[in-house]
Amino acid sequence: MKFRLAAVFLICILCLTCFAGCGENSGFFPSEDEPEAPSVSWVESLDVQIPINRIRTLNPAVSADEDTYHINQLIYEGLFELDEKMIPQPLLAANYEYSEDGRSLHIVLKDGVLWHDGEILTAEDVKFSVDVYKKAGEVGVSLFAGHVASIRSVTVESDTELTIRFAETGDTAIAKLTFPILPSHAYKNAAAVLEQGSDFIPVGTGAYKVESFDALKQLVLIGHDSYREGFAPNRLIFRVLPDKDDGAVLFDSLQLNMAFMDGVDRGILLDGMGLQMISYVTNEAEILGFNLNREPLNRRSFRQAVAAAIDKQKILDTAYYGNGVFSDTAYFPGYLGTDSQSRLIAYDLKEAKRLLKESGYSDLDGDGFAEDAEGNVPKLTIIVDGDNVSRNLSAQMIQNSLAELGIPSNLEALTKEDYLARLAEGDFDIYVGGYRIDDAGDMRFLYHSAYGNPAGYGNAVLDTTLDKLMSSVDTEEKTELFLQAKDLIVEELPYYCLLYKTGGVVLAHSFIGTPNPSFNHIYQGCETWRCMYEVIEDANADVDAADLH
DSSP: OHHHHHHHHHHHHHHHHHHHHHHHSSSSSOOTTOOOOOEEEEEEEOEEEEEEOOOSOOOTTTOOOHHHHHHHHHHOOOSEEEOTTSOEEESSEEEEEEOTTSSEEEEEEOTTOBOTTSOBOOHHHHHHHHHHHHHHHHTTOOTTHHHHTTEEEEEEOSSSEEEEEEOTTSOOOGGGTTSOOOOGGGSSSHHHHHTOOTTOOOOOSSSEEEEEEETTTEEEEEEOTTOTTOOOOSEEEEEEOSOGGGTGGGHHHHTOOEEEEOOTTHHHHTTTSOOEEEEEEEEEEEEEEEOTTSTTTTSHHHHHHHHHTOOHHHHHHHHSTTOEEOOSSSSOTTGGGOOSSTTOOOOOHHHHHHHHHHTTOBOSSSSSOOBOTTOOOOOEEEEEETTOHHHHHHHHHHHHHHHHHTOOEEEEEEOHHHHHHHHHHTOOSEEEEEEEOOTTOOOHHHHOGGGTOTTOOOOHHHHHHHHHHTTOOOHHHHHHHHHHHHHHHHHHOSEEEEEEEEEEEEEOTTEESOOOOBTTBTTTTGGGOEEEEEEEEOTTSSSOOEEEO
């Protein structure tokens, strides 16, 4: 009996052991060779890969490529740079002082600034650079010709001192002195710089220098080992793609780490990909312009009525997918640290009809159309570049807004060539267009009567204020001048700023860093960027291998 009890007890113990084993293994009987779970680790890389469009040349004197402009911010430096408020700050200049009459500027350069080839920056380099951009301007090939147009002469006084003299009626603002300084020792003369195209290899004083460049494949920048602000340890690899806006979609297949995208539909392209995007305000303003040489657009209250009838938020959400910000003038939002939201015109159809009546038009006979006292109904012609999808859609929405106001209009979606010709001839009532604002903040091309502005707008007081604004040497005075100009612009309303477009920087999961892009320096702060890749090691593989994810 004792033997049978002992046998039953032993069987129970064995059964419990088997069931316990079943809870821990996929099979009923445990395998002696069960595979180990793969181990996961991380590896850091200092290579940051960024897609760009094809670069025709890296030569800042002749290039108009957007990618070249931004990349050259890493390679070259100017005498001054603009901060986030577009206020100029010294960069290569150590200090500066204007003459008593404000027509000349004495500059002392920073000591010991080295070019990428080890030579020392001198005042002669500044003079040489001005000569290059002036010569480039003569043949119309430089983004920076306007920056030096008002410079009459540059006098070199020593290796580190120079004096810039301005034309009597020219700009004297240091905001213009942000153009890339070029090395005089690297070229025979100014003309020789202009002759260099696709094979041009830049030599600058910036934080990065060129390691290699293949115009069809990639550009590699490495840190300038003698840079005065410290060595950048990473490598920036710019990969050439047919369309860089496809870069984020190709993150995994091309091992790209970040991409700058300015297409307004970028959110749709990236939907569901789980990628982080940081937006920033570009320098692209979308504008509604009025022809002030025609009735009834020459009436201020009529222009104000049109503006109040437009639902800008709907235009932003529909035509630009929400990728934009508002500004109460065509000046860059937050220019000089001012509030660009305080004078926005609210969408208010009731107020729009009141302003329309004030201008002499109202629906007197109840037919849905506004007419003047003689029964004349204004019919406007709106022109737009029909190839620009967002502006075309905006123009259609503006046409609908005018119809709600009781103003019929004819919308003409033209080819770009015909659109520009009509604009130049003044053959329009209203146009929907866009402008890239220059980094010096000079808006006289749009508001000054002497600059052939497309609205045909002229105001002698504003002309004087804008000229002073671009010649002011004091930030406080400059801000006051801008606010005076802004008051006139908002009141007169020769143009209605619909919005400023935003761009986006899209980050792959591998990217480590905090991008801080601005419209004139999208790679700002890139010295700290790096990447982290997940490494999965299969301990059971016949051959040791690591997969990057």
